[in-house]
Amino acid sequence: MISPWVTFFVVIVMTFISAVLLVTSKTILNRILMPFTFIVGYNLISFFLFKYNMNLNLSIFSISYPVTFAVFLGYMILIEGAEKRKYSKILGNMVDPTIVSEALNDLETLKKGGEMEITAFFSDVASFSTISEQLSSEDLAALLNEYLSAMTIILKDNRGTLDKYIGDAVVGIFGAPIATQSHFLDAAKATLQMLEKLEDLKKYWQANNLYCKDAQNMNIRVGLNTGLAKVGFMGTDTLASYTMMGDTVNLAARLEAAGKDYGVSTLVSSMTQEKIKDQILTRELDAVVVKGKTLPVHIFEIVGIRGQVPDNLVQATAFYEEGFQLYLNREWDKAIKKFKESSQVKGKKDKSAEMLIERCELYIADPPPENWNGAFVRTHK
Incomplete structure (x- = not known):
């Protein structure tokens, strides 16, 4: 023994x-x-x-x-x-329950976070300060709750992760914590659904005389950008959230803000547009150098899902993009003509076309240098 x-x-x-x-x-x-x-x-x-x-x-x-x-x-x-x-x-509270279950299957990876390809989502209500000044605190809270609830449901239904609310702004992540092959398309479709849902909300508010006139006619702006970002849980043991950081995120935020200058509800980067172009019709609006950067970024408006866009908008988009190529080629007079045709076919005011027409007229009087690459330098966010 x-x-x-x-x-x-x-x-x-x-x-x-x-x-x-x-x-x-x-x-x-x-x-x-x-x-x-x-x-x-x-x-x-x-x-x-x-x-x-x-x-x-x-x-x-x-x-x-x-x-x-x-x-x-x-x-x-x-x-x-x-x-x-x-x-x-x-x-x-951030994602759909099915994604929570999926993410918890690999808890260690979820806890560590890391660098992933995502599509960053930023949305904001245009002129919200004007709306808030006209409402009581109770009505303002009710408006925000109704609006944010509707937008968040759409975000989650499209496999998006709610990063945070910043007042009336919604910040979302597509493609994390669960990596997906279609996060860019999910983000684009969610954006279109949000715009459609907002129209339904406004009709309801108008019909029931809720809130104020500015709220009943409010618009939102959305910025999307696709690329690598650092994602993971950040904060303390008692107060943490799943969030994202990096240049990809910063550009999405700046695109959302830039939408105001172009009079559009959506702005996406060329990185996102390249991945969604087969299913989503976009309009190339401009090439810009955002504040703090040196290289130009080509920016696009989401027009709609291919096959579901009215013929006049398809034609207006084509005319605008022809005009933009003429603009890049320094053919100012021809570009102006195309931009005007685009606005006419569209049937309503087009701030983007008006902006490019104004630039063309300035360049006719004072041509840019020979090494001009077509980019407009933004001096504000």
Whole structure:
């Protein structure tokens, strides 16, 4: 018979090895099967030693190892369960429940965060300060709750993650925490659905004489940009949120703000447009150098889903883009003609076309330098 101390040492070593495997194992099934594997292994070792007239005490191991393992496993499940509940609570208000379940399947990756390709979403209510000045605090809260609730539902329905609210602004992430192959398309479709839903809300407010005239006719601006960003949980143990950071995010915010200058509800970068162009009709509006950068970014308006856009808007988009190419080629008079044709076919005021016409007229009087690349430099956000 082998000394009980040797048996005890073997039990300790095998328990330690299984504990390490328990911590590194990703599935509950593996953790449940692990003790049975070690018991079989211990018996095989005992059988091998028995051939050489050495006996391990099977009863000590058969009792002590499962008990030790069960206690450790229970502790691990308790700790992991608490962590899952913590992150589930954080994500619960940010994403659709199905995405929460999916994200929690790989808790370690979720906790660590990292760099992912995403589409950053920023939206803002145009002239919201004017609206807020006309409403009581109760009506303002009711308006915001109604509007933000509707927009957030659409965001989540399209696999978006709510990053935060900033007053009337909505900040969202598409493509994280669960990576998707269509985050750019999800973001574009969510944007179009939000614009459509806002029209329904305005009709309801007008019909029921709710809030104020400016609220009943309010508009929103959305900026989208696709690229790499740092994503993950940030904050304290008691107050954390899943958020994004980086140049990709900053550009999306600046595109949202720039929409005001062009009189459009949506602005997306060329990085997003390149990925959605087969399904979403866009209009190339301009090439701009945003504040703090040196290279131009080509910016686009989302017109609508291909096949669902009215013929006059399709034609107006084509005329505008022809005019923009003439503008880039320094053919100012021809460009002006196309921009005017675009506005005429569109059937309503087009601030973007008016802006480019004004620039063409300025360049006729004072041509840009020979090395001009067509980019307009924005000096404000």
